[in-house]
Each structure stands twice: as C-alpha cells, then as structure tokens.
Amino acid sequence: MKIESFTNSNLLSKKAANLIFSTLIKKPDSLICTASGNSTVKTYQTLTERSIDNPEIFGKLNILKLDEWGGIEMDHPNSCETFLQKMLIEPLKISSSKYISFNSNPIDKKEECERISNLVKKKGPIDLCILGLGINGHIAFNEPGNYLNPGCHIATLSKSSLKHSMAVKAHPKPSFGLTIGMGDILQSKQILILLTGPDKSKIAKEFLSQKITTQLPASFLWLHANTTCLINEEDIHIK
Template identity: 50%
Template sequence: MDVTRFDNEISLAEAASDHILQAIQQKPDLLLCAATGNTPTLSYQKLVEKASVFPLDQLRLFKLDEWGGVPMEHSGTCETYLQQYLISPLRISTDRYFSFQSNPADPEQECVKVQKMLEQQGPIDLCILGLGLNGHLAFNEPGEYLQPHCHVAQLTEASLGHSMAQDMEGVKLYGLTLGMSDILAAKEIMLLISGASKVEITKRLLEGKISTQLPASFLWLHPKVKVYVVTNFSNDE
C-alpha cells in the first residue's frame, strides 16, 4: 500500500486526476470503476478539465455500487452523480458504460446481470474508491464475512446516514454493489480519503490489521494500491 499525504483537498485532486489521466493515456480503452460521494468529486472535476485536450472516445466506465429502491433519476443516486461528473462531461457513450439499475424488479438478478458485464468487460484496470465511516468499500459492509461478487447489501446505519441518502426518507433502501473479490481483482486501486469524520477510521486502516469488520483493510492484500489522504481534514464524505 503506497500512502501519500496531502495538505488539502485541491492537492489531492490534482494528483489523483493526473494519475487517472496518465492511466487513460497509457490504455485508451481503460475500464475505470468509479466511486461516488463528496471525496472524489474534485478529482473528477480536475480530470474533466485536463481531459479536454485528449480524446477519450475509448474510455469505459463501470459503476461501483448503487442505492437500491429509488428511481435512477433521483438526485441522490450514484447514477445521477456519475452522469453529472463523469459520463456527460467526458461524453461516455451508453455502449461504454456498465451500470446497476437502482430500482430493479429483481435485485438479485440485477446483480447477476452486472456480474456478467464485469466478466465480459473486465478485469477493472483502475478502481477509484472512497472510505466509508465504518470502513466499508462500496457497499461491502462490516460483518462476519464479506461477499466476493456482485450482491444485494443490507445497509448499516452508518451508510444510511450518508449525505447522498438524506432525501430518501421513507424508502426501504438497500445496496447494489461489486463484491470484495471483484474490487481486489482490479489491476490498480486508488483510495481517496478526506473529511474530518474519517480521521479515526483512517488510523485503523493504516494499522494494517485485516478484518472483515473493516472491509477496507483487505486492500492490504492487493499488490498495487495508492492511498491519497488529506492530513488536514476539513470536509465530510
């Protein structure tokens, strides 16, 4: 695990966007798996700014996870986020975008469908992740065991308290997510961490102790993980 510390979110975003763009330049049809949330937003915005002079007509995008039980057009879905910050500005066509539907008739079959997509398109070349307050990655929540592949996740209170879910009251939310094996099969992983609320969980992660109670700790098993962390935390996930 290669840990780089930054003084502020702007410096982190500059470095992260540079690395993503370099990866795309080296492999134009890169399969990028992208997390959502406040932490990666500035990195994506910087990527869009820098990518304007490069052709990205082969870049492929895979959705990491999704809130289940709400319409795709809901303002809080990962779909809405990705459309706003990556798909629309980078002009990623529908044939190069692979996604969970947020309100499928059969959530389990939706996971089967997405797993087949990943098998056909993968492995993921670069996976961008954020760190949950309880140590989750995507919607792989802490527990006695972790799921290896795409699955329907029962969300913890920590996840349900996320800012993206604030306008989803009254909905029985669940998670749709890639599994830990899917994530760890990525050729390279970039974990972005910022936010005052992440200080303690970041300390736990960097201790290097692997536990299903801290899913992000499994990143220690991967040979190529970059962790970009803001040491002067000033915003929440």
C-alpha cells in the same frame, strides 16, 4: 500500499486525476470503476477539466459504477447514477455502450447483480478501481460483518451508511444497496483509495494500522499488490 499525504484537497485531486489520466494514456480502453460521493468530487472535476484539452484520451474509456442506492429511481437527485452522470458520464461524453451501471430499482435484484457480474467478466478485469473510505470502514457497499461477499450482490445497508448525506436527503429512503464485491475489487489491476472528510480520522487511523478484518472491509486492500492511498491532511488527522 503506496501512501501519499497532501496539505489540501486540491493537491490530492490533482494527483488522483493524474493517476487516472496516466492509466488512460497506457490503455485508452481501460475499464475504470468509479465511486460516488464527496471524496471524489474534486478529482472528477479536475479530470473533466483536463478532458477539455485532451478529449481524444477519453474516447475509448469504459466506466463501471461501483455501487448504487437501491429502492430509489435512477434519476433521483441523490442516486449514484445522477452523481456520476453529472460528474463524469456527461462531461466526458461516455456512450451508453461504454458505461456499466446498476439499475437502482430493478424488478429482480438478484438478476440485476448477475447482469452486472457478467458485464464485468466480459469487459474486465477492472483496470483502475476508485474508492472512498466509508465512515464504518466499508468500501462500496461491502459492509462490516462476519464475512464478505466476493461478487456483485445485494447489500443490507448499515445504520452508518444510511446516515450518508446522499441517503439522508433521499425520499423515499434507500432500502438496500447494489454493489460489486470484494473479489471484484481485489482483482482490479490497480486500486486508488481517497481518504478525505473531517469525520474520517478515526476510521482512517484504524485502516492505516494494517490490521486486516472483515469488520473493516477496506483493510483487505493491504493484500493488493498495486494500491495507492491518497490522504487529505486538512481532514484526516492521524497523529
């Protein structure tokens, strides 16, 4: 794993955006899996700013939504869908044919997971998977437990996840999660994980210990041959 630390979030987001941009230069029709939440905001803002002068770079880009809060409407202000539409899909002018997105409130949850799984197989593997680190060590909604799911699945949300600001502000509350699995993530050609947030120091330290356990799903990224970890020293105090 390549690890880089930055003195502030602006420098980290610039580095992350550069990495994404470089991926698209090499492969314009890349499938990029995108996380939602505070960890990614400045990175996406920096990326969309760069798209103003380089719109042609993003014309063939395919985006996969990493996960979604289940049981709320797609256009709910606190859905991952609303976040990504605002931060990436609309600014980058991504067409619906190039966007793979979990339905947040499907009639058949299992069928929805199968639909996303089939689309990932058709357009994948994922060229770049962008992740944040959950306060309990989860990535996407792959929650800590005795085992991890390899493919797209319906997730039982942990108490920790339900304390996330997006879930706390949602009415009604999310009742489940929809997410790609650990196998999907680890089959990505490249992974980028962003360690930001003042409440993440403890779990970041555990993650960086390199001890691999299903109780800290992000630790499995140490098994991946091409993962980059960017740390915001303003928030994350390891020493």
